[in-house]
Amino acid sequence: xxxxxxxSPNFLERIAKPASRLHSDYQAYRSREISRAELVxxxxxxxxxxxxxxxxxxxxxxxxTFWRVxxxxxxxxxxxxxxxxxxxxISKRLDAxxxxxxxxxxxxxxxxxxxRGRQDLFRRxxxxxxxxxxxxxxxxxRRFPDLILISIGHNNVDWAWRCPPDExxxxxxxxxxxxxxxxxNYARELRRxxxxxxxxxxxxxxxxxxxxxxxxxxxxxxxxxxxxxxxxNFYPHLERTYKYFLSFHPRYRRNLxxxxxxxxxxxxxxxxxxxREIVDQNEHIQLRYSNTLATADxxxxxxxxxxxxxxxxxxxxxxxxxxxxxxxxxTLDFLGIK
Numbered sequence: 001x002x003x004x005x006x007x008s009p010n011f012l013e014r015i016a017k018p019a020s021r022l023h024s025d026y027q028a029y030r031s032r033e034i035s036r037a038e039l040v041x042x043x044x045x046x047x048x049x050x051x052x053x054x055x056x057x058x059x060x061x062x063x064x065t066f067w068r069v070x071x072x073x074x075x076x077x078x079x080x081x082x083x084x085x086x087x088x089x090i091s092k093r094l095d096a097x098x099x100x101x102x103x104x105x106x107x108x109x110x111x112x113x114x115x116r117g118r119q120d121l122f123r124r125x126x127x128x129x130x131x132x133x134x135x136x137x138x139x140x141x142r143r144f145p146d147l148i149l150i151s152i153g154h155n156n157v158d159w160a161w162r163c164p165p166d167e168x169x170x171x172x173x174x175x176x177x178x179x180x181x182x183x184x185n186y187a188r189e190l191r192r193x194x195x196x197x198x199x200x201x202x203x204x205x206x207x208x209x210x211x212x213x214x215x216x217x218x219x220x221x222x223x224x225x226x227x228x229x230x231x232x233n234f235y236p237h238l239e240r241t242y243k244y245f246l247s248f249h250p251r252y253r254r255n256l257x258x259x260x261x262x263x264x265x266x267x268x269x270x271x272x273x274x275x276r277e278i279v280d281q282n283e284h285i286q287l288r289y290s291n292t293l294a295t296a297d298x299x300x301x302x303x304x305x306x307x308x309x310x311x312x313x314x315x316x317x318x319x320x321x322x323x324x325x326x327x328x329x330x331t332l333d334f335l336g337i338k
Contacts, residue, residue, distance in 0.1 A: 056075040076317055090149075118156050157259045182263050210263075212320075221309060235309040290325040
């Protein structure tokens with residue numbers, strides 16, 4: 001499932017204005033010194049790598065879910081294509097500052113995967129790209145982005161999935177192993193991005209978001225479960241969650257929350273290490289860890305989708321957008337986007 005870039009529809013009209021910082025590029029285009037494709041290439045480019053937390057999806061019957069996932073693009077906290085209504089996404093707010101090109105690579109069920117790992121049948125049917133596949137597609141893009149946002153790893157904290165029965169009640173060693181493997185695999189893929197960024201002439205900013213605040217999130221989920229228990233017309237596919245994400249079961253949630261906190265600490269430490277190792281030697285690259293999703297208040301049931309009580313509702317996407325955008329100013333300043 002290749003990602004089609006989204007280009008601000010009125011970018012020509014906007015950069016035609018003398019006050020635009022891209023006005024000289026517009027003049028070059030009008031005088032036929034550069035093509036339209038070259039002009040689009042000079043717009044700021046941004047990309048999102050992630051999982052279903054970054055997508056406007058929900059789980060229902062298998063066929064409906066398959067059809068929906070294969071067709072869903074935009075309408076989420078990163079990219080919203082409908083300017084008239086709905087989610088107040090990062091793209092919609094940045095579009096008020098500058099026209100841009102956006103690329104969305106997130107996929108349902110996406111994992112921070114092992115090197116040369118084979119996807120299971122469910123993910124292959126959905127056309128999911130794990131982190132390695134998303135980065136592979138991004139590296140093949142003719143124009144490398146200026147801004148790359150990464151929010152992935154939520155499927156990796158399903159610690160009870162394929163867990164040996166004797167470890168379900170004593171998971172400490174398993175959680176430690178999972179968090180270390182997560183960091184190793186994430187760092188390997190991030191080095192691929194940084195290696196490409198090092199060859200670019202323009203500035204490149206990468207923001208690594210921590211996993212969402214699961215402790216807060218489960219409070220909203222518990223509220224949805226209480227509503228569902230009193231009236232089965234609400235959240236009709238709420239129980240289906242446990243088929244796809246075993247660790248969401250109440251019995252396993254506490255250790256999911258523990259693992260997510262461990263993973264976020266590994267992400268923070270990984271970014272510090274890579275900054276010392278690579279980024280500090282390259283003034284045109286900025287790599288940052290952001291804890292805004294990891295600390296966002298997600299405790300209201302209204303933030304969950306009314307069908308599955310699992311993925312984000314429109315209001316939930318707005319909450320995620322607010323959190324993600326609240327920490328972007330240093331990155332936008334670095335890129336010269338005022």
